[in-house]
Amino acid sequence: MRAARWQTVAAPLALGVVALALWQLCVTAFAIRPFVIPGPLAIAAQFGQRTEVIWTASLATATNALVGLVAGTVIGTLFAMLAAAWRPIDQLTAPIVTALAVVPIVALAPVFYAMFGAGANTGRQLIAAIAVFTPVYFNVLRGLRQARPIHRDLMRAYAATAAQTTRAVTLPAALPFFFTGLRIASSLAVISALVAEYFGGPVSGLGKAITSAVSSSNYPLAWAFVLGAILTGLVFYCATYLLEYVVMARRRVS
Structure with a gap:
């Protein structure tokens, strides 16, 4: 078992090392100019020399992404719960949610900067929240509808209240879908x-x-x-994955 786990970690790392080596080899062998694409060694050198600057810029982007992720997740989850409870709300909001999913960021950014001022990060945070809202909403809504009728009938037979049915049947069935939407949303943020x-x-x-x-x-x-952006995205994704692992592990234990 430990060998299999080690292979799942070592294999991607080995592939990444090979890809970077081939990248550097091609840049050197074909004398590719930096404006086309620089080599990994040149990028690593700049990353090492400007670590503090890259860290500061990454922290600013991560802060806006985190605010948008939290806001979009909360709002998306609440709207999904309302849509699952009252189907007319789902039918009314479906076109609006679909429209939000296809609105280009390049169109929203100037509008929000004009609304909230060019010196505020509010526009960036709202854009991240809008991008997060859609995957969370659809995944949570689908998860809330995964509870089987036989399970609901069983809860009625035991005279369970609506709140008890939600807590014991509906939410546990929706939890994996929620974390799927959250993982997708973390990168989008x-x-x-x-x-x-x-x-x-x-x-x-x-x-x-x-x-x-x-x-x-x-x-x-x-x-x-760009490497700093990649690392920031990986941190967000790994954090949501770790959160899912901890929550699901506790559910299995309980």
């Missing part, structure tokens, strides 16, 4: 907050740092900031 930074607002954040590095033709530094 980082991506949307990062993209929103390209279109104005405060100068902090990875998106602004990338555009500044590109405008000064420091392409390895721009890719170093």
Whole structure:
């Protein structure tokens, strides 16, 4: 069992090392210019030299993404619970939720900056919340409808109240779907907050740092900031995965 677990970790790491080695080999062998794509060694050098700057920019983006993730998750879950309880609400809100899912960030960012001011992070946080809302809403709504009729009939036979049925049957069935939506939303929160930074607002954040590095033709530094964005997204995803693991493990024990 331990060998199998080690292989699931070692295999992706080995593949990543091979991919990076091939990347560096191609850049060196074909003399690819940095404005096309820099080599991993140049990116790593810039990442090491500008660690503090990258950390500061990553923290700014992560803060906006976290606020959007929490707000979007709470609102999406509450709306899904209302839609599951009263089907007319689901029918009324379905077109609105679908429209939110396809609204481009590039259209929302300038509007929110005009509404809340270019010096505030509110627009970035709202964009992240909107991106989070849709996957959480649909996954939670589907999960709340997974309880089998036979289980509900059994709870009625025991004269259980609606609250007891929800707590004992409906919510446990919806929990895996909630965490699926949360994992998807965690990555979307980082991506949307990062993209929103390209279109104005405060100068902090990875998106602004990338555009500044590109405008000064420091392409390895721009890719170093991209690496910071990747690491930020991985932290969010791993945190939600760990939360799911802890909660589900406690459920199995109880």
